[in-house]
Amino acid sequence: MKNILLCVTGSIAAYKVADLLRLLQQENKNIKIIATSSALDFVSELTLKTLSHNQLCTDNNSTGLEHINLSRWADIIVVAPLTANTLAKISGGFADNLLTQTILAADTDKIYIAPAMNTQMWHNKIVQKNLKKVLKNNKFHLIAPIKDTLACGEYGIGKMAEIKDVVKIIIKKKQQGLKGKKIIITAGATIEPIDSVRFLSNYSSGKMAYAIVSDCLNQGAEVLIVEGKTDNLPNPAIDKQSKKRLKIIKINTAEQMFNKVMENIKTCDIFISVAAVVDYSPVNPATNKIKKTNKNIQIELKPNVDILKEVASLSDRPFCVGFAAETENLQKNATAKLKNKKLDLLVANDVSKKDIGFASDDNAVTLFYGKETKKLPKNKKTIIAQQTINTMILLYKQQK
Ligand SMILES: Cc1cc2nc3c(=O)[nH]c(=O)nc-3n(C[C@H](O)[C@H](O)[C@H](O)COP(=O)(O)O)c2cc1C
CATH class of the missing domain: 3.40.50.10300 (CoaB-like)
Structure with a gap:
């Protein structure tokens, strides 16, 4: 597996793709990026273009058949971070931007999704229903969000999985040097x-x-x-x-x-x-609290x-x-x-x-x-x- 298509959507976690790119590059992968226009509000086009050493595909530079070419080129497609908005679009079969068109055109078993959102958004029944739909019907691979203090200050599930774990899951390194130990x-x-x-x-x-x-x-x-x-x-x-x-x-x-x-x-x-x-x-640790005095x-x-x-x-x-x-x-x-x-x-x-x-x-x-x-x-x-x-x-x- 060599070609990874990294799809970035408009979550506050979008800045983490810089780290994700670096780790994937260390694994000698070819990476192309699709960013939604909302993602580019969170991480700059210049940053993504520079770090990817490759193509950055957006709705503005799409040449027409890009969604077919990219979906065929990719051995793995990972949407990280995935917003509630793009999840809803994918689960509804929408194709109103390059990212959703590419997802619709791709074999579903090579698609990994790493959602990131506020914890209440995550627990919202509509989001969970959309998620179930893409996991059950389309057999997408879920890289589950984790519990932590979120960017908004609230605590709960919703933070995108740690970047190293995203890499481990998509690359599925079969290093078993300690098997049985x-x-x-x-x-x-x-x-x-x-x-x-x-x-x-x-x-x-x-x-x-x-x-x-x-x-x-x-x-x-x-x-x-x-x-x-x-x-x-x-x-x-x-x-x-x-x-x-x-x-x-x-x-x-x-x-x-x-x-x-x-x-x-x-x-x-x-x-x-x-x-x-x-x-x-x-x-001899004291069984009760040692009382404060003025003496050493x-x-x-x-x-x-x-x-x-x-x-x-x-x-x-x-x-x-x-x-x-x-x-x-x-x-x-x-x-x-x-x-x-x-x-x-x-x-x-x-x-x-x-x-x-x-x-x-x-x-x-x-x-x-x-x-x-x-x-x-x-x-x-x-x-x-x-x-x-x-x-x-x-x-x-x-x-x-
Ligand atoms: C500061 C800020 C942070 C946001 N973070 C998230 C987020 O982490 N997850 C999410 O689902 N939506 C988040 N949103 C909302 C999305 O940016 C919004 O739904 C947008 O339309 C998503 O577009 P896209 O899915 O096409 O990238 C955030 C919005 C703002 C203004």
């Missing part, structure tokens, strides 16, 4: 109680771990996440098949994380420690168990991958950790930089394995996760 991934930050209302923790958001989980699922693995405090992240499984292969256990403290990991480690092939486990915890107080801390080191020292140990957050001497500290903890792969990132690491969507890491290092320059965490997992699979296969 059981993987435990720790995620987020542990929280160590000081008293009944306060705790020690860190800024980890769980985003990197979830990107890793998502890629492992995409590669066919069965994944158990043992997770502490994370941001309100969407489920990392993008389809029903992946969801069936995912289990999540929530914990608070490092000790609880350790116990849950150990309970499940025997049947695990690969252990990936992404969580930012708090290194120390209060020796001291909280005695004890070192927490090093979960990764314990797992890597097991006699029948799984393949072990660690993540290290460093603020200085990255190379030296990472090499020492790889050796001391006897890891198969260490992913080190410099969290002193504000635009990468912890809560950011981007990251830049260096992979350390054996005597080798591989730098993965700044990119979306989802892309860094894919590159990391690809290397991990190669190393894992070499070892087996």
Whole structure:
């Protein structure tokens, strides 16, 4: 499959097509774009033309038989974002612009739709009826919208699916390098109680771990996440098949994380420690809230168990991958950790930089394995996760 026809309609999500284009281009696809005149109110003709490296088709430059030519040229047609308006037109068989004409002229089994709209619009019975019609009668493929805070400020279903998921679904990458493998991934930050209302923790958001989980699922693995405090992240499984292969256990403290990991480690092939486990915890957390006074107080801390080191020292140990957050001497500290903890792969990132690491969507890491290092320059965490997992699979296969 090479030719993708990307159809853009007038939703606030139209600006995301720039990212969608970039990811599809990274997959070496030929892309042509159709934009409705309303879409061009949201994203400029110049932007689309420049980014597509190819034809931008609009109602103004259509040559007459464009709808037939485009529908034959395309191996896949994806309408992203799809407005309630264009959905209604398609379900009613209207053909009053280039986009709807092309859809009517195309084989329906190659059409993917990614709706995006306000949550009340989405739940409106008319919209749902139109949707059912195109899914049932025409067998279009739905890339379902997700629940989140929407551009209008309301919360609910209606946000267009994440771009990376749109790409995964339309390209249906058959990468199954981890098929049948059981993987435990720790995620987020542990929280160590000081008293009944306060705790020690860190800024980890769980985003990197979830990107890793998502890629492992995409590669066919069965994944158990043992997770502490994370941001309100969407489920990392993008389809029903992946969801069936995912289990999540929530914990608070490092000790609880350790116990849950150990309970499940025997049947695990690969252990990936992404969580930012708090290194120390209060020796005697107070059962009630510590009262405020004007005096200094001291909280005695004890070192927490090093979960990764314990797992890597097991006699029948799984393949072990660690993540290290460093603020200085990255190379030296990472090499020492790889050796001391006897890891198969260490992913080190410099969290002193504000635009990468912890809560950011981007990251830049260096992979350390054996005597080798591989730098993965700044990119979306989802892309860094894919590159990391690809290397991990190669190393894992070499070892087996
Ligand atoms: C600021 C703004 C944002 C909009 N966002 C959406 C949206 O996300 N989804 C939607 O279905 N309609 C949205 N609309 C309404 C569409 O733009 C409108 O129905 C338009 O006629 C759609 O044209 P098209 O389907 O031909 O592209 C929005 C309108 C405005 C003014």
